[in-house]
Amino acid sequence: MSTILVKTATVNYPVYVQPRLLETLASHLRQVVGEQRSIYVVTSPEIWSRWGHLFQGSFAARKVEIVPLFVPAGERFKQLKTVEHLAEKMVLAGAKRDALLIAFGGGVIGDMTGFLAAMYMRGIRYAQVPTTYLSQIDSSIGGKTGVNLRVGKNLVGSFHPPIAVFIDPVILTTLPPKELRSGAVESVKAAVLGDARFFAWLEQNMTSLLAGDQEDITRAIETSVRIKAEIVSADERESGERMLLNLGHTVGHAIEAATRYRTLLHGEAIAWGMIAALHLSVARSALSPAEAKRIEELTFRLGPFPRFRATAKVLLDRTAGDKKHLQTAQRFVLPVAIGKAVVVEDVTQQELLAAIHSMLRTMKERGV
């Protein structure tokens, strides 16, 4: 079993990656937190009906009460009211400050459960058991928790690290192929910004990975987690290096906002955002056209990505509304080589507009 350590200002926590980890979750959890009387599991009815039996199975030998707390699947339920209802259910179920929460689901469930743990009685412990490729390699790592407001996404939340993250790639076998493909965009992103060898490995093994090869998927997850863990350990609160993880996100978020989060999966929007970043970087001669081409080719192997309708001007305006910018979109994550990205502060509106236009042209040529 791979164990990757994430370091934060206050605590370190392990990320375990192993096929069939779910079947031995109870004993691994016990090693981290000791015996528990009750465990509150935030999950969706769909996940619980498919995997709940296996989840509970490992606890059967111990006297642990497993209390599932259901939330409906979907981004639109990622709001304070849902977290409030969960907190009320916990109070009525008798959960005290020593209670343990587990997030058993995708990114929405992970973000909400982490925030619930951050605020319940001013902070209790939680573990992550992510069930999608994207949440396994991205949102479950790094301690960012939160929910959406009507006026924007992820605008309220907390930095609240989990006590541990348990990743079982076998759970991914029931994912729709599209989820796996779009999730893998973040693996390509991780390789581009931090690991040239991993990039080459992805080029060689992408076909078998997307075909569901368990060994390849496990290796891709391990490596992606390792890249993110290193960056997050160096900069938990996103004052510097953690910004690198936003590669492709300036334009990607703009696309998601302009299409009201309905047309594309997150990874699909980030794929287009990366294409824009490649154009911008090549245009200022920060990245060679040959390397840009390789990145573009690998990215498009995860497609086809749906087209969307939005003008370059609308997308440019949306980048300024991204909360990651203190002023209008002048900060940008620039890929400068396969395996290396930098954060620059001097990207002009004109450059960004030109890059968006190039991306839209690419979409015409290559989109579905």
Next chain:
Amino acid sequence: MSTILVKTATVNYPVYVQPRLLETLASHLRQVVGEQRSIYVVTSPEIWSRWGHLFQGSFAARKVEIVPLFVPAGERFKQLKTVEHLAEKMVLAGAKRDALLIAFGGGVIGDMTGFLAAMYMRGIRYAQVPTTYLSQIDSSIGGKTGVNLRVGKNLVGSFHPPIAVFIDPVILTTLPPKELRSGAVESVKAAVLGDARFFAWLEQNMTSLLAGDQEDITRAIETSVRIKAEIVSADERESGERMLLNLGHTVGHAIEAATRYRTLLHGEAIAWGMIAALHLSVARSALSPAEAKRIEELTFRLGPFPRFRATAKVLLDRTAGDKKHLQTAQRFVLPVAIGKAVVVEDVTQQELLAAIHSMLRTMKERGV
């Protein structure tokens, strides 16, 4: 000007106490956080109409935009929905991660503003400018923030220390006398659990303090803040010593819950809770009857406290529901001398019931 430093695991912050501090708030704030473009002030319409002019006056010379965010006064608005509305208003007003919040009000506003600061974009800075005696000496110090759930008080929140606390005792001159008297109960509590000299000083100066003597009020606030700051600095997260601050709160909270927070002010409920604690301590010979008598006498000088209707059995049941207990009410803060309290774990239900009965008898003899 008195400056008291509160130490936490991550940061230290100053508490300034000075009459007419409100008039020079801008320059003091600038020393702590530097220049700000915008400051978001959470306050109530009542406080703002009475003190807003003075608050804004000190910023007039600087180019600081003061954005008041109004919340209605009252405990029933201390809920997640109110905090969500405030966050939405901030987004629409353009507040970013570098925004500064100020809580300008009593304990409810302080608790909500602190929680808003804790969650807004995963944490921004805030300062406290408390406007009631109770919030000046108690809730503004220590970094506890949060709101109520329908199923109980202060059940969700965060530890989020302010960057500074600015206390102007002059603001108290417009408080109803009953608020001052009930707030002073927490000063007596602070003296009982940690400062025999302060207790003697309160015995000598309570009359002039309650008559509104500015110098005496300032001294009482300073000393009360100092006692709380020392305890909180030693134990921010209430794993040990901070429990001492709950003197009188086991039964006090039970009274508040049994009367649905409608009959008594917080300080009045804590006064009765302290009386119960005195009875319990004397009954197990941990406190001399003579010292108990002195504490009781000083406490009752802050009355008359309203009577309430609740049986001893109902109150006992309510103590078990207090979230501060891991099991049923066996942990208890015991006054053992004037100036000293200890946390014990072995208080039985029978002892507690007997103490509640004694308190109810005292109420019959001395209540309004």
